[in-house]
Amino acid sequence: MRRLPATVITGFLGAGKTSLVRHLIEQAAGRRLALIVNEFGDVGVDGGLLAACGAPSCRPGDIIELANGCLCCTVADEFLPTMQALLERPEPPDHILIETSGLALPKPLVTAFRWPEIRSRVTVDGVIAVVDGAAFATGRFTSTPEQMARPDHDNPLEEVFTDQLATADIVLLNKVDLLDPATLAEVRGRLAAAVRPGVHLLETTHGAVDARVVLGLNAAVEEDLAARPTHHDAGEPHQHDDFESFAVTLPELTDPEALEARLRATIAAHDILRLKGFVAIAGRPARAVIQAAGPRLERYFDRMWGENEPRAGQLVVIGCRGLDRAAITRQIQGAAA
Numbered sequence: 001m002r003r004l005p006a007t008v009i010t011g012f013l014g015a016g017k018t019s020l021v022r023h024l025i026e027q028a029a030g031r032r033l034a035l036i037v038n039e040f041g042d043v044g045v046d047g048g049l050l051a052a053c054g055a056p057s058c059r060p061g062d063i064i065e066l067a068n069g070c071l072c073c074t075v076a077d078e079f080l081p082t083m084q085a086l087l088e089r090p091e092p093p094d095h096i097l098i099e100t101s102g103l104a105l106p107k108p109l110v111t112a113f114r115w116p117e118i119r120s121r122v123t124v125d126g127v128i129a130v131v132d133g134a135a136f137a138t139g140r141f142t143s144t145p146e147q148m149a150r151p152d153h154d155n156p157l158e159e160v161f162t163d164q165l166a167t168a169d170i171v172l173l174n175k176v177d178l179l180d181p182a183t184l185a186e187v188r189g190r191l192a193a194a195v196r197p198g199v200h201l202l203e204t205t206h207g208a209v210d211a212r213v214v215l216g217l218n219a220a221v222e223e224d225l226a227a228r229p230t231h232h233d234a235g236e237p238h239q240h241d242d243f244e245s246f247a248v249t250l251p252e253l254t255d256p257e258a259l260e261a262r263l264r265a266t267i268a269a270h271d272i273l274r275l276k277g278f279v280a281i282a283g284r285p286a287r288a289v290i291q292a293a294g295p296r297l298e299r300y301f302d303r304m305w306g307e308n309e310p311r312a313g314q315l316v317v318i319g320c321r322g323l324d325r326a327a328i329t330r331q332i333q334g335a336a337a
């Protein structure tokens with residue numbers, strides 16, 4: 001019996017995974033895709049963003065959101081039952097896309113495909129790692145020589161990033177629109193040296209890639225994990241304790257530019273890794289999405305507010321452990337609260 005292909009999409013917080021998924025959904029061409037989206041925080045944002053894209057192959061029932069934790073640590077409780085339920089559907093999908101949280105390690109998730117319950121029915125077609133080219137260029141995932149010299153050297157960002165790269169079949173060097181040619185060449189060279197031999201590196205903007213290039217790789221990754229050594233192979237536990245996430249609520253806003261200014265200041269002052277969510281703007285019938293990955297901030301409308309939906313905003317904040325939640329909340333809410 002032909003096994004159902006599943007593609008795992010990995011990449012650090014804000015790298016462009018959801019943008020890639022959106023492109024893949026748009027190119028489904030009649031094939032039925034199911035999408036499992038996992039987020040680190042307990043408030044899911046990506047599932048709602050994808051549902052709002054309105055592509056015919058992206059019906060709400062085909063998007064399954066697993067919030068509150070990293071898939072790599074909740075495989076038994078959450079992922080396996082979800083997969084089983086998908087396989088039991090009267091009309092199972094043709095291909096499954098799994099967007100992991102930006103902090104998840106892909107390997108424990110791929111290992112779950114060896115479990116007898118699903119091994120005979122699903123195979124991991126490939127692991128795609130999306131890299132934020134602009135963040136990589138600034139050295140965000142690389143320890144400084146001073147950090148390396150410390151005996152207790154431990155850089156959780158670097159570990160997650162390199163484990164994600166090490167498991168990949170294809171690496172998308174994304175956000176190349178933000179890099180000048182010289183920086184792009186430098187980044188490309190550094191990244192090429194960091195991936196496994198033979199792994200293709202593709203340059204992308206907003207994750208726009210031909211689905212035929214990244215889907216249908218037939219890599220059977222679950223049988224090939226020994227060839228993909230990572231930091232955590234020795235049984236060292238994956239420390240999500242290194243990161244934390246919380247949500248800030250906002251009333252309807254009259255001055256979104258003022259909120260943007262407060263967000264920029266807050267992100268800079270508290271080294272926030274990722275911030276995303278929705279806000280309501282007075283007089284505007286559409287919901288505004290706010291996205292920040294590192295220092296870059298974006299705001300756009302994605303869909304109309306529902307008739308009975310409360311016009312309130314919610315922003316998820318993710319950073320290294322030790323965030324001053326009270327100060328961040330105060331600063332974001334400012335006079336708008």
Ligand SMILES: Nc1nc2c(ncn2[C@@H]2O[C@H](COP(=O)(O)OP(=O)(O)OP(=O)(O)O)[C@@H](O)[C@H]2O)c(=O)[nH]1
Nearest residue numbers: 013014015016017018019102174175205206291298
């Ligand atoms: N300039 C630029 N921005 C991009 C590109 N790709 C994604 N973005 C922006 O980066 C932000 C994060 O993109 P997402 O696709 O949501 O990233 P993600 O990896 O799914 O984020 P998490 O799920 O939170 O880890 C959004 O504001 C995107 O619009 C790109 O190629 N260029």
